[in-house]
Amino acid sequence: MSALPAAPSPARAAPGGALLGVARGLAARSLVNVTRRPSAVVPTIAMPLFFIVAFSGAFSSLTDIRGFPTDNPINWFMPWAIMQGAAFAGMGICFGVARDLEDGFYDRLLMAPTHRASLILGPMLAAVVRVLLPVVTVSAVGFLAGARLTDGPLGMVTLLVAAEGFALVAGLWGLGVVYRIREQKSSALIQVGIFVTMFLSVGQTPIDLQEGWLPHVARLNPLTYVIDMARAGFVGPITWADVWPGLVAIGVGLVVLGAWALTGFRRLVR
Amino acid sequence: MAVAAPAAGQARAGRERQIHLPAQALALAGRSVRSTARQPEMWLPSMIFPLLIAAVNNSAMAKAVLLPGFPPVDSVLQFLLPATVVQGVMFGAVSGGSDLALDIENGFFERLIASPVARPAILVGRLAGGAVLGACQAVIFVVIFRVFGAHVVGGPPAVLVLMAMAVMVTLMVGGITAAVGIRTGSQESVDAAFPLIFILLFMSSAFFPAELMDGWFRWMAEHNPLSWMIDAARRLVLFGFDWSDAAVAVVVPGLISVLTIALAVRQMRKRLERAR
Numbered sequence: 001m002s003a004l005p006a007a008p009s010p011a012r013a014a015p016g017g018a019l020l021g022v023a024r025g026l027a028a029r030s031l032v033n034v035t036r037r038p039s040a041v042v043p044t045i046a047m048p049l050f051f052i053v054a055f056s057g058a059f060s061s062l063t064d065i066r067g068f069p070t071d072n073p074i075n076w077f078m079p080w081a082i083m084q085g086a087a088f089a090g091m092g093i094c095f096g097v098a099r100d101l102e103d104g105f106y107d108r109l110l111m112a113p114t115h116r117a118s119l120i121l122g123p124m125l126a127a128v129v130r131v132l133l134p135v136v137t138v139s140a141v142g143f144l145a146g147a148r149l150t151d152g153p154l155g156m157v158t159l160l161v162a163a164e165g166f167a168l169v170a171g172l173w174g175l176g177v178v179y180r181i182r183e184q185k186s187s188a189l190i191q192v193g194i195f196v197t198m199f200l201s202v203g204q205t206p207i208d209l210q211e212g213w214l215p216h217v218a219r220l221n222p223l224t225y226v227i228d229m230a231r232a233g234f235v236g237p238i239t240w241a242d243v244w245p246g247l248v249a250i251g252v253g254l255v256v257l258g259a260w261a262l263t264g265f266r267r268l269v270r
Numbered sequence: 271m272a273v274a275a276p277a278a279g280q281a282r283a284g285r286e287r288q289i290h291l292p293a294q295a296l297a298l299a300g301r302s303v304r305s306t307a308r309q310p311e312m313w314l315p316s317m318i319f320p321l322l323i324a325a326v327n328n329s330a331m332a333k334a335v336l337l338p339g340f341p342p343v344d345s346v347l348q349f350l351l352p353a354t355v356v357q358g359v360m361f362g363a364v365s366g367g368s369d370l371a372l373d374i375e376n377g378f379f380e381r382l383i384a385s386p387v388a389r390p391a392i393l394v395g396r397l398a399g400g401a402v403l404g405a406c407q408a409v410i411f412v413v414i415f416r417v418f419g420a421h422v423v424g425g426p427p428a429v430l431v432l433m434a435m436a437v438m439v440t441l442m443v444g445g446i447t448a449a450v451g452i453r454t455g456s457q458e459s460v461d462a463a464f465p466l467i468f469i470l471l472f473m474s475s476a477f478f479p480a481e482l483m484d485g486w487f488r489w490m491a492e493h494n495p496l497s498w499m500i501d502a503a504r505r506l507v508l509f510g511f512d513w514s515d516a517a518v519a520v521v522v523p524g525l526i527s528v529l530t531i532a533l534a535v536r537q538m539r540k541r542l543e544r545a546r
Contacts, residue, residue, distance in 0.1 A: 047465070050465075050469060050472075053487075054469070054472040054473065057473070057483060057484075057485075057487030057488075057490075058472060058473075058477060058478045058483060058487065058491070059331075059477075059478055060482075060483060060484050060487070061334070061337055061339075061478070061482035061483070061484075062331070062334060064337060065333050065334065065336070065337065196322070199322065199323070199326045200326065203330075204326075204327070204330040204331065205330045205331065205333075209332075209333050210329050210330050210332065211329055211332035211333070212328065212329040212332065213325075213329060214325075214326060214329030214330055215329070
């Protein structure tokens with residue numbers, strides 16, 4: 001991966017130009033915007049809550065199928081709903097960047113004496129914090145509705161790691177798109193990419209119970225392994241075999257989509 | 271006399287507008303269909319997403335057909351056909367309401383009001399355009415599902431009912447989105463209403479039999495009018511044509527569309543009053 005384009009030389013010497021400091025500032029701004037725009041929070045919290053209710057309600061009998069890994073529909077669908085919330089958290093920060101690009105604020109950021117890596121790092125930090133919204137709210141509702149950890153608190157750790165990883169990957173995908181299209185209408189393409197990937201995985205049923213073309217696609221879909229990791233603590237004892245493919249998938253996603261975002265950023269500042 | 275003349279002129283203009291209402295509605299419906307057809311981004315999602323979801327569910331829930339209580343089906347696709355039709359036309363109907371809001375945003379609505387067009391034609395034209403597209407969509411879904419092995423046991427009469435149901439659902443959803451669009455004049459507000467409609471669809475028996483649901487969710491699904499019409503249409507697809515099922519599939523969305531269109535008309539009257 002090549003280095004980011006250098007900012008004007010005074011930037012590096014500027015007191016406010018410290019990479020992490022600026023990134024933290026941008027992340028804070030992104031999070032403040034969330035509180036100012038309730039419409040930005042709704043998809044991150046309301047949609048996963050709706051999905052956990054709708055899926056575990058409508059498809060509750062799926063867990064009666066022989067071979068289903070759990071007999072508790074909430075256990076199956078709660079991690080799935082949280083992963084959707086994580087996707088919205090990651091995509092949400094990209095919508096904010098698209099808004100900044102459209103209204104000219106981003107141009108001012110590019111002119112500012114800051115390290116340009118902070119312009120990517122800032123939104124990513126915001127995504128990391130924003131994921132906590134669906135994790136906390138959907139987990140609370142899920143546990144009240146009957147979700148149970150099958151291997152103790154470690155199940156929440158694997159779920160959190162999966163959600164954070166997916167939010168970062170979704171955010172990098174979204175940033176790459178936004179840097180190329182530079183308009184808010186890029187949100188449609190970002191969402192299509194994420195949701196098609198989510199549907200072509202193990203959201204509703206495990207691979208072993210799928211038939212036809214889907215299981216072949218789901219096996220090739222890295223998100224399948226991340227979702228498996230998210231569910232590991234809700235369908236039985238957690239084993240390393242449940243976790244490492246998810247970690248590898250997140251790592252590969254971060255590298256590949258990080259390159260996608262960086263090349264988009266380079267085009268933007270060229 | 272000097273005072274009565276303008277009144278008589280207005281009355282004559284009003285009568286002429288009523289006489290020309292069908293032609294005007296037809297022209298505006300044609301405009302609506304053409305404008306949608308020219309923008310694939312308007313109708314492609316309403317074709318692709320329901321098909322994608324059906325394809326995924328067909329694979330993901332293939333073993334669900336073995337559950338006791340699941341209706342006898344050749345494949346999950348056959349079970350999902352009516353739900354996919356409803357889902358697709360709902361997507362399209364929302365974009366109809368969104369277009370009406372866009373007409374308001376970009377000033378076309380004001381120009382229509384200023385022109386000698388019968389007021390109902392503005393609404394009827396927009397809704398009728400969406401309804402035509404909805405019927406076409408139903409036929410396309412039936413053909414695609416047939417290619418993948420999901421046949422309609424009720425034959426051509428059942429397909430006609432699916433088309434009629436699609437038209438009614440388009441009017442039903444188009445009425446409510448038009449009401450929101452006219453009331454707010456904002457395309458964004460109409461688009462924001464879409465998740466609510468999506469929630470109603472999910473809380474029905476569209477994607478899974480209500481008999482296999484539990485608790486309050488089952489109660490919700492069983493009392494959701496969308497379930498009534500989808501279940502009736504599903505019986506036509508799975509078991510064969512039956513007049514009572516055909517009537518339920520068309521009359522339920524038809525009655526609701528009367529209410530939603532009345533709401534849209536009311537909002538239009540209010541907007542026209544505000545414009546005076």
